[in-house]
Amino acid sequence: MSRMLTKSDYDKLKEEYEYRNTVKRHEIAKKKMEAAAFGDRSENAEYKAAKEEYYHNNRRLGQISRLLKNAIIVEEDKIDDEVNIGSEMLLKIGADETFKAKLVTTLNISVEDEDIEYISVDSPFGKALYKKHVGDSIDVNLPDNRSIKDIKIISIKN
Structure with missing residues (x-):
């Protein structure tokens, strides 16, 4: 793999x-x-x-x-409004639930930072976010046949 x-x-x-x-x-x-x-x-x-x-x-x-x-x-491109490796994002799920996330390689996942969710670029969620832009909405199909619908990218910080 x-x-x-x-x-x-x-x-x-x-x-x-x-x-x-x-x-x-x-x-x-x-x-x-x-x-x-x-x-x-x-x-x-x-x-x-x-x-x-x-x-x-x-x-x-x-x-x-x-x-x-x-x-x-x-490459770790630093395009202002595009999700890339190292990007920190504010994501919105549903009507009002928001959370901070950072897209990382598998080697850089951290479980120690409670303020931000680390997402591997190799995961289904990471693959769906990779190269998307502010304002884009994504749907994520998880390996256990569940899906998360309508995740909106509110902001990106590179």
């Missing part, structure tokens, strides 16, 4: 991949060798921890590799 990434996101992933594949892998191998020298591996907590770290690092390398391989690089 392809993911939209900014050039900056792509470069960060490549950097993490290189670090994990060289420096981190070497550090883990050294830890495993030192822990193995302590003797019986079946009761060796240091060896088991190093082995778990090795598997975790390899899993992350696989994830990053798939993301890089399937990435679609998109």
